[in-house]
Amino acid sequence: MTPVVEIRNLHKSFGDLEVLRGIDLDVMQGEAVVLLGSSGSGKSTLLRCINFMEEPTDGRVRINGDLVGTERGGRMQYREAELCRLRTRVGMVFQHFNLFPHMTTLENVMEGQVIVLGRSKEEAKSKAMQQLSRVGLEDKAPEYPARLSGGQKQRVAIARALAMDPEVMLFDEVTSALDPELVGEVLKTMRQLAEEGMTMVCVTHEIGFAYHVANKVCFLHEGRILEQGEPQKILKSPDSTRVSEFLEGHSLFKLPD
Template sequence: MKIMELKNVRKTFDGELSVLKDISISVDKGEVVAIIGPSGSGKSTLLRCATLLTEMDGGELTYLGEQAAWNDEQGRTVYAKDLKKIRSYFGLVFQNFNLFPHYTVLKNLTDAPVSVAGRSKAEAEETARDLLAKMGLSDKADCYPCQLSGGQQQRVAIARALAMRPEILFFDEPTSALDPELTGEILKVIRQLAEENMTMVIVTHEMAFARDVADRVVFMDGGVIVEQGDPQEVISHPKEERTRQFLSRFSN
Protein backbone atom coordinates (compact mmCIF):
# COMPACT_ATOMS: atom_id res chain seq x y z
CA MET A 1 0.00 0.00 0.00
CA LYS A 2 1.34 3.43 -0.95
CA ILE A 3 1.51 5.76 2.04
CA MET A 4 2.74 8.81 0.13
CA GLU A 5 3.02 9.62 -3.56
CA LEU A 6 4.43 12.68 -5.30
CA LYS A 7 3.96 13.01 -9.07
CA ASN A 8 5.65 15.39 -11.51
CA VAL A 9 6.65 17.88 -8.83
CA ARG A 10 8.04 21.21 -9.96
CA LYS A 11 9.32 24.01 -7.75
CA THR A 12 10.98 27.25 -8.79
CA PHE A 13 12.15 30.01 -6.45
CA ASP A 14 12.17 33.70 -7.44
CA GLY A 15 10.85 32.76 -10.85
CA GLU A 16 14.29 31.61 -11.96
CA LEU A 17 15.90 28.97 -9.75
CA SER A 18 14.39 25.61 -10.68
CA VAL A 19 14.91 23.46 -7.58
CA LEU A 20 12.66 20.49 -8.43
CA LYS A 21 12.22 19.39 -12.03
CA ASP A 22 9.36 16.97 -12.68
CA ILE A 23 10.14 14.63 -9.76
CA SER A 24 7.99 11.59 -9.00
CA ILE A 25 8.45 9.36 -5.97
CA SER A 26 6.27 7.09 -3.84
CA VAL A 27 6.76 5.32 -0.51
CA ASP A 28 5.12 2.03 0.44
CA LYS A 29 3.96 1.07 3.93
CA GLY A 30 6.87 -0.11 6.07
CA GLU A 31 9.46 1.10 3.56
CA VAL A 32 12.54 3.11 4.57
CA VAL A 33 13.73 5.45 1.81
CA ALA A 34 17.02 7.33 2.14
CA ILE A 35 17.52 10.40 -0.03
CA ILE A 36 21.13 11.38 -0.67
CA GLY A 37 22.83 13.98 -2.80
CA PRO A 38 24.94 17.15 -2.66
CA SER A 39 23.82 20.36 -0.98
CA GLY A 40 21.44 22.28 -3.20
CA SER A 41 20.21 19.17 -5.03
CA GLY A 42 16.61 19.70 -3.88
CA LYS A 43 16.41 17.04 -1.16
CA SER A 44 15.10 19.28 1.62
CA THR A 45 12.76 21.13 -0.74
CA LEU A 46 11.27 17.79 -1.77
CA LEU A 47 10.64 16.96 1.90
CA ARG A 48 9.10 20.38 2.50
CA CYS A 49 6.76 19.87 -0.47
CA ALA A 50 5.80 16.41 0.83
CA THR A 51 5.02 17.84 4.28
CA LEU A 52 3.09 20.89 3.01
CA LEU A 53 5.63 23.41 4.27
CA THR A 54 6.43 24.56 0.74
CA GLU A 55 3.86 24.88 -2.03
CA MET A 56 4.62 23.13 -5.31
CA ASP A 57 4.38 25.05 -8.59
CA GLY A 58 3.12 21.90 -10.30
CA GLY A 59 2.51 18.30 -9.39
CA GLU A 60 0.37 16.02 -7.28
CA LEU A 61 0.60 14.88 -3.65
CA THR A 62 -1.37 11.95 -2.26
CA TYR A 63 -1.46 10.29 1.16
CA LEU A 64 -3.17 6.92 1.57
CA GLY A 65 -5.13 7.51 -1.62
CA GLU A 66 -6.37 10.96 -0.52
CA GLN A 67 -5.31 13.86 -2.72
CA ALA A 68 -3.67 16.77 -0.92
CA ALA A 69 -2.70 18.58 -4.11
CA TRP A 70 -3.27 18.26 -7.85
CA ASN A 71 -2.86 20.23 -11.08
CA ASP A 72 -5.54 22.58 -12.38
CA GLU A 73 -6.28 23.09 -16.09
CA GLN A 74 -3.32 25.47 -16.37
CA GLY A 75 -0.98 22.89 -14.85
CA ARG A 76 -0.61 24.74 -11.55
CA THR A 77 -0.92 23.01 -8.21
CA VAL A 78 -4.18 23.35 -6.30
CA TYR A 79 -4.40 22.24 -2.66
CA ALA A 80 -7.32 20.64 -0.87
CA LYS A 81 -9.25 23.12 1.26
CA ASP A 82 -9.06 21.02 4.43
CA LEU A 83 -5.62 19.53 4.99
CA LYS A 84 -6.00 18.72 8.70
CA LYS A 85 -6.54 14.99 8.12
CA ILE A 86 -3.69 14.82 5.59
CA ARG A 87 -1.33 16.51 8.07
CA SER A 88 -2.17 13.83 10.64
CA TYR A 89 -0.67 11.17 8.37
CA PHE A 90 2.92 12.38 8.63
CA GLY A 91 5.49 13.61 11.10
CA LEU A 92 8.63 15.64 10.41
CA VAL A 93 11.89 15.73 12.39
CA PHE A 94 13.95 18.83 11.60
CA GLN A 95 17.71 19.34 11.55
CA ASN A 96 17.66 21.72 14.50
CA PHE A 97 15.10 20.00 16.75
CA ASN A 98 12.54 22.88 16.75
CA LEU A 99 11.39 22.10 20.29
CA PHE A 100 9.39 24.71 22.17
CA PRO A 101 12.01 26.18 24.56
CA HIS A 102 9.44 27.36 27.13
CA TYR A 103 7.79 23.92 27.39
CA THR A 104 9.08 21.01 29.41
CA VAL A 105 9.97 17.84 27.53
CA LEU A 106 6.68 16.28 28.59
CA LYS A 107 4.63 19.26 27.40
CA ASN A 108 6.53 19.28 24.10
CA LEU A 109 5.26 15.74 23.58
CA THR A 110 1.69 16.20 24.84
CA ASP A 111 0.74 19.62 23.46
CA ALA A 112 -0.18 18.59 19.89
CA PRO A 113 -1.89 15.28 20.78
CA VAL A 114 -4.18 17.20 23.16
CA SER A 115 -4.73 20.47 21.27
CA VAL A 116 -4.65 19.12 17.69
CA ALA A 117 -5.62 15.44 17.90
CA GLY A 118 -8.12 15.92 20.72
CA ARG A 119 -6.75 13.23 23.02
CA SER A 120 -7.19 13.40 26.76
CA LYS A 121 -4.31 14.76 28.81
CA ALA A 122 -3.99 11.42 30.62
CA GLU A 123 -3.76 9.44 27.37
CA ALA A 124 -1.28 11.90 25.87
CA GLU A 125 0.93 11.78 28.97
CA GLU A 126 0.90 7.99 29.05
CA THR A 127 1.97 7.84 25.41
CA ALA A 128 4.60 10.52 25.98
CA ARG A 129 6.15 8.72 28.94
CA ASP A 130 6.22 5.44 27.00
CA LEU A 131 8.02 7.17 24.13
CA LEU A 132 10.51 8.86 26.46
CA ALA A 133 11.28 5.47 27.98
CA LYS A 134 11.83 4.09 24.49
CA MET A 135 14.26 6.95 23.80
CA GLY A 136 16.11 6.40 27.07
CA LEU A 137 14.87 9.72 28.43
CA SER A 138 12.47 8.73 31.21
CA ASP A 139 14.26 11.00 33.67
CA LYS A 140 14.04 14.07 31.42
CA ALA A 141 10.25 14.58 31.34
CA ASP A 142 10.37 17.69 33.55
CA CYS A 143 13.48 19.20 31.96
CA TYR A 144 13.50 22.06 29.49
CA PRO A 145 15.22 21.73 26.08
CA CYS A 146 18.09 24.01 27.15
CA GLN A 147 18.97 21.47 29.85
CA LEU A 148 19.51 18.69 27.32
CA SER A 149 22.36 17.78 24.99
CA GLY A 150 21.84 18.05 21.25
CA GLY A 151 21.41 14.29 20.97
CA GLN A 152 18.82 14.28 23.75
CA GLN A 153 16.93 17.16 22.13
CA GLN A 154 16.81 15.29 18.83
CA ARG A 155 15.51 12.16 20.55
CA VAL A 156 12.79 14.31 22.15
CA ALA A 157 11.98 15.71 18.69
CA ILE A 158 11.62 12.17 17.32
CA ALA A 159 9.41 11.19 20.27
CA ARG A 160 7.28 14.31 19.72
CA ALA A 161 6.72 13.34 16.08
CA LEU A 162 5.85 9.77 17.07
CA ALA A 163 3.40 11.01 19.73
CA MET A 164 1.02 12.01 16.93
CA ARG A 165 1.02 8.38 15.66
CA PRO A 166 1.89 9.25 12.05
CA GLU A 167 1.72 6.78 9.18
CA ILE A 168 5.05 8.06 7.83
CA LEU A 169 7.95 9.91 9.42
CA PHE A 170 10.21 12.32 7.52
CA PHE A 171 13.74 13.18 8.69
CA ASP A 172 15.62 16.16 7.27
CA GLU A 173 19.32 15.58 8.02
CA PRO A 174 18.56 14.45 11.59
CA THR A 175 22.25 14.30 12.60
CA SER A 176 23.65 17.37 10.80
CA ALA A 177 23.45 19.63 13.87
CA LEU A 178 25.11 17.07 16.14
CA ASP A 179 28.69 16.32 17.08
CA PRO A 180 29.91 13.03 15.56
CA GLU A 181 29.91 11.58 19.08
CA LEU A 182 26.13 12.13 19.36
CA THR A 183 25.24 11.06 15.83
CA GLY A 184 25.35 7.37 16.73
CA GLU A 185 22.57 7.60 19.33
CA ILE A 186 20.18 9.17 16.80
CA LEU A 187 21.02 6.64 14.11
CA LYS A 188 20.43 3.88 16.67
CA VAL A 189 16.91 5.22 17.34
CA ILE A 190 16.12 5.41 13.61
CA ARG A 191 17.51 1.91 13.10
CA GLN A 192 15.20 0.65 15.87
CA LEU A 193 12.20 2.33 14.21
CA ALA A 194 13.13 0.66 10.92
CA GLU A 195 13.18 -2.72 12.66
CA GLU A 196 9.65 -1.94 13.91
CA ASN A 197 8.55 -1.35 10.29
CA MET A 198 8.01 2.39 10.68
CA THR A 199 7.58 3.98 7.26
CA MET A 200 10.31 6.61 6.90
CA VAL A 201 11.92 8.99 4.43
CA ILE A 202 15.35 10.13 5.56
CA VAL A 203 17.45 12.85 3.95
CA THR A 204 20.97 12.02 5.11
CA HIS A 205 24.69 12.32 4.48
CA GLU A 206 25.35 9.14 6.47
CA MET A 207 26.10 6.82 3.56
CA ALA A 208 26.92 3.67 5.54
CA PHE A 209 23.72 4.14 7.54
CA ALA A 210 21.65 4.62 4.37
CA ARG A 211 23.17 1.50 2.85
CA ASP A 212 22.56 -0.63 5.94
CA VAL A 213 19.11 0.58 7.04
CA ALA A 214 17.20 1.79 3.98
CA ASP A 215 15.14 -0.40 1.68
CA ARG A 216 15.76 2.04 -1.16
CA VAL A 217 18.25 4.83 -1.80
CA VAL A 218 17.40 7.81 -4.00
CA PHE A 219 20.26 9.96 -5.31
CA MET A 220 19.27 13.50 -6.28
CA ASP A 221 21.28 16.16 -8.06
CA GLY A 222 20.27 19.34 -9.84
CA GLY A 223 16.61 18.96 -8.92
CA VAL A 224 16.17 15.53 -10.49
CA ILE A 225 16.41 11.91 -9.38
CA VAL A 226 19.60 10.65 -11.01
CA GLU A 227 19.49 7.10 -9.69
CA GLN A 228 17.53 5.00 -7.22
CA GLY A 229 17.29 1.40 -6.16
CA ASP A 230 18.72 -1.19 -3.78
CA PRO A 231 21.05 0.55 -1.27
CA GLN A 232 23.90 -1.89 -1.80
CA GLU A 233 23.75 -1.38 -5.55
CA VAL A 234 23.34 2.41 -5.55
CA ILE A 235 25.95 3.13 -2.87
CA SER A 236 28.47 0.36 -3.52
CA HIS A 237 27.96 -0.13 -7.28
CA PRO A 238 26.32 3.02 -8.73
CA LYS A 239 25.41 2.92 -12.43
CA GLU A 240 25.45 6.65 -13.13
CA GLU A 241 28.69 8.62 -13.42
CA ARG A 242 27.27 11.53 -11.36
CA THR A 243 26.42 9.12 -8.54
CA ARG A 244 29.93 7.68 -8.66
CA GLN A 245 31.45 11.16 -8.48
CA PHE A 246 29.36 12.08 -5.46
CA LEU A 247 30.00 8.83 -3.58
CA SER A 248 33.75 8.92 -4.27
CA ARG A 249 34.01 11.43 -1.39
CA PHE A 250 32.69 8.87 1.06
CA SER A 251 34.38 5.72 2.27
CA ASN A 252 32.06 2.74 1.93
Protein backbone atom coordinates in the same frame (compact mmCIF):
# COMPACT_ATOMS: atom_id res chain seq x y z
CA MET B 1 -0.65 -2.12 -2.81
CA THR B 2 -1.07 1.63 -2.34
CA PRO B 3 2.17 3.46 -1.58
CA VAL B 4 2.23 5.44 1.68
CA VAL B 5 3.73 8.34 -0.26
CA GLU B 6 3.13 8.67 -3.98
CA ILE B 7 4.77 11.60 -5.75
CA ARG B 8 4.09 12.33 -9.41
CA ASN B 9 5.77 14.92 -11.61
CA LEU B 10 6.61 17.18 -8.68
CA HIS B 11 7.97 20.62 -9.52
CA LYS B 12 9.03 23.37 -7.16
CA SER B 13 10.38 26.79 -8.04
CA PHE B 14 11.47 29.62 -5.80
CA GLY B 15 11.01 32.61 -8.08
CA ASP B 16 13.07 31.93 -11.17
CA LEU B 17 15.00 29.13 -9.53
CA GLU B 18 13.60 25.72 -10.40
CA VAL B 19 14.69 23.43 -7.57
CA LEU B 20 12.62 20.33 -8.38
CA ARG B 21 12.14 19.44 -12.05
CA GLY B 22 9.71 16.57 -12.13
CA ILE B 23 10.09 14.01 -9.34
CA ASP B 24 8.34 10.64 -9.29
CA LEU B 25 8.72 8.62 -6.13
CA ASP B 26 6.83 5.85 -4.35
CA VAL B 27 7.42 5.00 -0.73
CA MET B 28 5.85 1.71 0.29
CA GLN B 29 4.60 0.67 3.73
CA GLY B 30 7.53 -0.08 6.06
CA GLU B 31 10.13 1.22 3.64
CA ALA B 32 13.04 3.42 4.68
CA VAL B 33 14.07 5.66 1.81
CA VAL B 34 17.22 7.76 1.93
CA LEU B 35 17.60 10.81 -0.31
CA LEU B 36 21.19 11.58 -1.23
CA GLY B 37 22.67 14.35 -3.30
CA SER B 38 25.02 17.27 -3.10
CA SER B 39 23.82 20.53 -1.61
CA GLY B 40 21.40 22.33 -3.90
CA SER B 41 20.25 19.08 -5.50
CA GLY B 42 16.76 19.59 -4.08
CA LYS B 43 16.63 16.74 -1.58
CA SER B 44 15.54 18.85 1.38
CA THR B 45 12.98 20.67 -0.75
CA LEU B 46 11.59 17.33 -1.92
CA LEU B 47 11.25 16.20 1.68
CA ARG B 48 9.55 19.46 2.66
CA CYS B 49 7.08 19.07 -0.22
CA ILE B 50 5.87 15.77 1.22
CA ASN B 51 4.36 17.45 4.29
CA PHE B 52 3.80 20.74 2.45
CA MET B 53 6.16 22.87 4.48
CA GLU B 54 6.77 23.98 0.89
CA GLU B 55 3.87 23.98 -1.54
CA PRO B 56 4.82 22.33 -4.83
CA THR B 57 4.53 24.48 -7.92
CA ASP B 58 3.17 21.56 -9.89
CA GLY B 59 2.56 17.85 -9.52
CA ARG B 60 0.58 15.52 -7.26
CA VAL B 61 1.26 14.10 -3.82
CA ARG B 62 -0.83 11.25 -2.41
CA ILE B 63 -0.61 10.01 1.15
CA ASN B 64 -1.98 6.47 1.46
CA GLY B 65 -3.99 7.12 -1.67
CA ASP B 66 -5.45 10.47 -0.57
CA LEU B 67 -4.66 13.24 -3.02
CA VAL B 68 -3.46 16.37 -1.25
CA GLY B 69 -5.20 19.54 -2.43
CA THR B 70 -8.01 20.12 -4.89
CA GLU B 71 -7.57 20.60 -8.58
CA ARG B 72 -9.01 23.77 -10.05
CA GLY B 73 -8.32 24.72 -13.63
CA GLY B 74 -5.30 22.44 -13.93
CA ARG B 75 -3.66 23.85 -10.79
CA MET B 76 -3.64 22.41 -7.32
CA GLN B 77 -5.05 24.50 -4.49
CA TYR B 78 -4.30 23.84 -0.87
CA ARG B 79 -6.31 24.99 2.14
CA GLU B 80 -4.66 25.50 5.53
CA ALA B 81 -7.07 23.17 7.33
CA GLU B 82 -6.36 20.37 4.88
CA LEU B 83 -2.60 20.80 5.18
CA CYS B 84 -2.82 20.83 8.98
CA ARG B 85 -4.70 17.52 8.89
CA LEU B 86 -2.14 16.14 6.47
CA ARG B 87 0.76 17.12 8.73
CA THR B 88 -0.70 15.10 11.59
CA ARG B 89 -0.33 12.08 9.27
CA VAL B 90 3.20 12.96 8.14
CA GLY B 91 5.68 13.50 10.97
CA MET B 92 8.79 15.62 10.50
CA VAL B 93 12.06 15.94 12.40
CA PHE B 94 14.36 18.89 11.71
CA GLN B 95 18.08 19.48 11.61
CA HIS B 96 17.92 21.92 14.53
CA PHE B 97 15.41 19.91 16.63
CA ASN B 98 13.09 22.94 16.99
CA LEU B 99 11.79 21.88 20.39
CA PHE B 100 9.53 24.37 22.14
CA PRO B 101 11.92 25.91 24.70
CA HIS B 102 9.15 27.11 27.02
CA MET B 103 7.76 23.60 27.53
CA THR B 104 9.17 20.61 29.33
CA THR B 105 10.11 17.50 27.39
CA LEU B 106 6.81 15.91 28.34
CA GLU B 107 4.82 19.02 27.36
CA ASN B 108 6.63 19.12 24.02
CA VAL B 109 5.48 15.60 23.25
CA MET B 110 1.95 16.25 24.55
CA GLU B 111 1.34 19.58 22.78
CA GLY B 112 0.24 18.36 19.35
CA GLN B 113 -1.78 15.51 20.78
CA VAL B 114 -3.82 17.83 23.01
CA ILE B 115 -4.07 20.94 20.82
CA VAL B 116 -4.34 19.37 17.37
CA LEU B 117 -5.69 15.84 17.89
CA GLY B 118 -7.87 16.83 20.83
CA ARG B 119 -6.71 13.98 23.04
CA SER B 120 -7.35 14.23 26.78
CA LYS B 121 -4.40 15.30 28.96
CA GLU B 122 -4.23 11.84 30.56
CA GLU B 123 -4.23 10.01 27.25
CA ALA B 124 -1.66 12.41 25.79
CA LYS B 125 0.55 12.02 28.83
CA SER B 126 0.57 8.23 28.78
CA LYS B 127 1.17 8.26 25.04
CA ALA B 128 4.00 10.78 25.47
CA MET B 129 5.66 8.69 28.17
CA GLN B 130 5.37 5.67 25.90
CA GLN B 131 7.14 7.50 23.06
CA LEU B 132 9.76 8.98 25.38
CA SER B 133 10.64 5.51 26.66
CA ARG B 134 10.76 4.34 23.05
CA VAL B 135 13.59 6.83 22.45
CA GLY B 136 15.06 6.06 25.87
CA LEU B 137 14.31 9.40 27.56
CA GLU B 138 11.40 8.80 29.94
CA ASP B 139 13.56 10.06 32.83
CA LYS B 140 13.94 13.44 31.07
CA ALA B 141 10.18 14.08 30.95
CA PRO B 142 10.18 16.95 33.52
CA GLU B 143 13.30 18.67 32.09
CA TYR B 144 13.26 21.74 29.88
CA PRO B 145 15.03 21.40 26.50
CA ALA B 146 17.77 23.81 27.62
CA ARG B 147 18.98 21.10 30.02
CA LEU B 148 19.30 18.38 27.36
CA SER B 149 22.19 17.48 25.08
CA GLY B 150 21.80 17.82 21.32
CA GLY B 151 21.29 14.10 20.85
CA GLN B 152 18.68 14.01 23.59
CA LYS B 153 16.89 17.01 22.08
CA GLN B 154 16.74 15.29 18.74
CA ARG B 155 15.34 12.11 20.26
CA VAL B 156 12.67 14.18 22.04
CA ALA B 157 11.85 15.76 18.68
CA ILE B 158 11.47 12.26 17.23
CA ALA B 159 9.18 11.29 20.13
CA ARG B 160 7.14 14.47 19.57
CA ALA B 161 6.57 13.52 15.93
CA LEU B 162 5.85 9.86 16.76
CA ALA B 163 3.25 10.81 19.37
CA MET B 164 0.96 11.98 16.57
CA ASP B 165 0.85 8.39 15.21
CA PRO B 166 2.07 9.44 11.76
CA GLU B 167 1.80 7.16 8.75
CA VAL B 168 5.24 8.23 7.56
CA MET B 169 8.17 10.05 9.18
CA LEU B 170 10.40 12.60 7.43
CA PHE B 171 13.93 13.19 8.70
CA ASP B 172 15.64 16.33 7.42
CA GLU B 173 19.41 16.03 8.06
CA VAL B 174 18.66 15.27 11.68
CA THR B 175 22.27 14.48 12.64
CA SER B 176 23.98 17.35 10.79
CA ALA B 177 23.87 19.77 13.72
CA LEU B 178 25.09 17.25 16.29
CA ASP B 179 28.52 16.76 17.79
CA PRO B 180 30.04 13.63 16.24
CA GLU B 181 29.84 11.61 19.46
CA LEU B 182 26.07 12.28 19.67
CA VAL B 183 25.25 11.20 16.12
CA GLY B 184 25.21 7.50 17.03
CA GLU B 185 22.37 7.67 19.56
CA VAL B 186 20.08 9.41 17.07
CA LEU B 187 20.94 7.04 14.22
CA LYS B 188 20.34 4.12 16.56
CA THR B 189 16.87 5.45 17.37
CA MET B 190 16.12 5.85 13.66
CA ARG B 191 17.40 2.38 12.89
CA GLN B 192 15.21 0.94 15.63
CA LEU B 193 12.19 2.75 14.13
CA ALA B 194 12.96 1.35 10.70
CA GLU B 195 13.25 -2.15 12.14
CA GLU B 196 9.88 -1.71 13.86
CA GLY B 197 8.44 -1.12 10.41
CA MET B 198 8.00 2.65 10.45
CA THR B 199 7.78 4.11 6.95
CA MET B 200 10.37 6.83 6.65
CA VAL B 201 12.06 9.20 4.24
CA CYS B 202 15.43 10.58 5.31
CA VAL B 203 17.70 13.25 3.94
CA THR B 204 21.09 12.43 5.38
CA HIS B 205 24.81 12.50 4.74
CA GLU B 206 25.30 9.34 6.79
CA ILE B 207 26.17 6.94 3.99
CA GLY B 208 26.67 4.14 6.52
CA PHE B 209 23.11 4.60 7.73
CA ALA B 210 21.86 4.53 4.15
CA TYR B 211 23.79 1.34 3.50
CA HIS B 212 22.69 -0.54 6.60
CA VAL B 213 19.16 0.71 7.19
CA ALA B 214 17.60 1.96 3.96
CA ASN B 215 15.58 -0.22 1.61
CA LYS B 216 15.95 2.29 -1.13
CA VAL B 217 18.38 5.09 -1.94
CA CYS B 218 17.52 7.93 -4.31
CA PHE B 219 20.27 10.11 -5.67
CA LEU B 220 19.09 13.58 -6.61
CA HIS B 221 20.88 15.81 -9.04
CA GLU B 222 19.70 19.21 -10.25
CA GLY B 223 16.13 18.63 -9.19
CA ARG B 224 15.70 15.17 -10.67
CA ILE B 225 16.16 11.65 -9.34
CA LEU B 226 19.25 10.55 -11.22
CA GLU B 227 19.40 7.04 -9.89
CA GLN B 228 17.43 4.99 -7.40
CA GLY B 229 17.50 1.46 -6.11
CA GLU B 230 18.81 -0.81 -3.39
CA PRO B 231 21.58 0.74 -1.29
CA GLN B 232 23.98 -2.14 -2.05
CA LYS B 233 23.60 -1.37 -5.73
CA ILE B 234 23.61 2.44 -5.67
CA LEU B 235 26.34 2.83 -3.07
CA LYS B 236 28.68 0.14 -4.39
CA SER B 237 28.23 0.09 -8.12
CA PRO B 238 26.26 3.11 -9.32
CA ASP B 239 25.50 3.43 -13.03
CA SER B 240 26.12 7.15 -13.17
CA THR B 241 29.57 8.70 -12.86
CA ARG B 242 27.90 11.62 -11.04
CA VAL B 243 26.94 9.27 -8.20
CA SER B 244 30.38 7.67 -7.97
CA GLU B 245 31.96 11.13 -7.88
CA PHE B 246 29.63 12.11 -5.05
CA LEU B 247 30.44 8.96 -3.11
CA GLU B 248 34.18 9.33 -3.65
CA GLY B 249 34.08 12.93 -2.53
CA HIS B 250 32.25 11.93 0.62
CA SER B 251 34.78 11.81 3.41
CA LEU B 252 32.45 9.80 5.62
CA PHE B 253 32.09 7.09 3.02
CA LYS B 254 33.29 3.93 4.67
CA LEU B 255 31.72 0.68 3.61
CA PRO B 256 32.47 -2.78 4.85
CA ASP B 257 34.14 -4.98 2.21
